[in-house]
Amino acid sequence: MQRIDALIPDLPLFDVARTRRIEAAALAGLPPHMLMQRAGAAVARLALALAPHAQCIRIVVGPGNNGGDGLDAAIHLHHAGKRVEVLLAAEPAASDAIDALQRARAAGVAIDPARPTALRPRDLAIDALLGIGARPVQAGPLLAAIEDLAALTCPVLAVDLPSGLDADTGHMPGACVRADHVLSLLTLKPGLFTAHGRDRAVTVWLDALGIDTFAESPRAWIGGAQASGAPPRRHDQHKGSFGDVAVVGGAAGMAGAALLAARAAHAAxxxxxxxxxxxxxxxxxxxxxxxxxxxRDWTAGVATEALKLATVVCGCGGGDAVRAALPRLLAHSARLVLDADALNLVASDEMLRQQVRLRGSRGLPTVVTPHPLEAARLLGRGSVEVQSDRLGAAEALAAALDCVVVLKGSGSVLAAPGRSTRINASGNASLATAGTGDVLAGWIGGHWAQRTEPDPIERAWQSALHAVWLHGFAADEAAQPVLRAGDLIERMAAIAAR
Known part of the structure; x- marks a missing residue:
């Protein structure tokens, strides 16, 4: 069993379809009910570790195999001497779950007691309602069960997934459990780590149940800590060895955005x-x-040959004034980060959009760093649609613009043509403050200017992976409600120097 945090090695994520194929292959090679019994034992182990002094453990059970996992966990906990009560939100319908219910009754587990225990803060509730079989929960016994879980003062452990959360996207189509802990069984699911996932699955654990998943290709990957940093500096190098960065932005009233990006590029x-x-x-x-x-007028005045060597960060606080600079930057910049107002202009101007795409075909890499609303404008969609499938939206934008995409937000998504999509494992809501996006764009540019991979696209990809993870990890280490953008730069610099 493994706890998932910002420092994990990169791990594969499997959507529901892939997870079901892995499960089917595993079931074909195991005795009947064996996989569910392994799952139940894993849930019980984690429950005992999380709540060793619980006076009562309540398991709320749904109709499918997720409920069966919970019933099997009840048997193990009962045998461990714990007081266990099972509440059936629905009668088990899956064959394995029916078998688990029969064995739980035979073992003496309390099923639907007439007077459920009043749980205390040191007790534990286990959500075994839906798992990956999530469907919109808007009425009926399942809604009542989710509402009851929300009203408890004790921690909640969800089996496989907080019930009501979409395993593939992290979207909540209806009511959804908020779980203090989630034990993801067999595979990790993308929805745990992006959109609503990180709020609904506070701490995630993985138990692969002894099953090899390598025969199935992942939907995406979670991680970022392994992204390589800048190469070591030699004594005989000088400032010219580490590249020039130009930040273009800071229209009237917004100079701070460009300066934050520039300070971040320098600190990188x-x-x-x-x-x-x-x-x-x-x-x-x-x-x-x-x-x-x-x-003044750097874009217009710099020689074309110098522009072809520079890394440019464009758009931070640029307003409409950045429009005049964009055509030349798109045509000649060797490495280009587009953020904020530059993205809004690209979204509204088909000629600029075509110039971005043309860069990819010419081998000139571009990194774009939209937040969900900017991504929606670029895709011609609504922001709700983007947020309901963040991985798909990032991949669609990467294909449309032939570039590296960093779709910011809870569980930032990185996508590029021909590369496995990534969800960043670091970061928290302390970054939800003015200027932190400018810091990210600037750090990408400053880090990118130093990298030495021969493949320019790989250099852009690794720069984005590294910067996004470091940006989030600095917030994790700060452990404070709000992290100001200027302070973020210094924290990132201190971590990078270790």
Missing amino acids: GAGRVFVELLDASAAGFDVVRPELMLR
């Missing part, structure tokens, strides 16, 4: 950082980081 290790502020009245230098080189 870029040799030189230029800043083209689009607000003509802005100061000519950064009083916090005078190392940054502010240049």
Whole structure:
């Protein structure tokens, strides 16, 4: 059994269809009911570890095999000397679950007691209602069971998935359990780690039940901690060895966005950082980081050959003023990060969109970093539709623009043509504050400028993986409700220096 956290090695994620194929192959090679009995034993082990002093453990059971897993767990817990009560939200209908119910009754487990125990904070409730068989729960006994679980003061352990959560997308089509712990059985499911998943599955554990999953290709991967950092610096290198980054943005009233991105690029290790502020009245230098080189009209004035060597971060606080710079940057920048207002302009201008796509065919990599609403504009969809299938939306955008996509949000999704989609394992809601997206865009650019992989697309991909994970991990380590963007930069720099 393994706890899933931000420091895990990259692990495969399997959607419902793939998980069912893995399950079917496993069942074909095992005696009847054996897989469910393994699942029940795993749930019981975790329950005993999480609540060793529980006076009562309640297991709420649904009609399918998820309910059967819960019933098998009840048998193990009963044999371990625990007081166990099973509440049937629905009569088991699956053959394995029916068998488990019969064995639980024979073992003496209390099934639907006339007076359920009033659970206390040190007790434990187990959600074995739906698992991956989730369907919209909007009425009836299942809704009542979910509401009862929500009213408890003790921790909740969900079997496989919080009931009501879509295993593939993390979407909640109806009522959904909030589980303090989830034991994902056989495989990890994508929905646990993105959209509503991370709020509904607070801590995730995995038990593969002794089954080999390698015969099935994953839907995606979870992780990011293994993304490689910048190469070691040699004594004979100089600032020119680590690349130039130019940040283009900061229209009237938004200069701070561009400066945050520039400070992040510099902290990431870029040799030189230029800043083209689009607000003509802005100061000519950064009083916090005078190392940054502010240049009026940098895009128009820089030589084409220099532009072909630069890493450019465009859009942070740029407003409509960034429109004039985009055509030249799209045509010539060797490495281009598009964020914020640059993405909104691309979404509204078909010619700019075609220029982004043309970069991919010319071998000029682009990284785009939309939040869900920006992604929706780029895809011509609603933001609710994007959030209801974040992996699919990121992959569709990567295909449409032929670029690397970082779809920000809870469980940021990274996608690129021809590459396995990733969900980032780090980060929390302390990043939900102004400027943290600018920091991410700038760090991607500053890190990208130093990388040395011969394949330019691989260099872009690894830069995004590394920056997104580090950005989130800095927030995890900060462990505070709100993390200001300027402080985030310093935390990221300190972690990267370890």
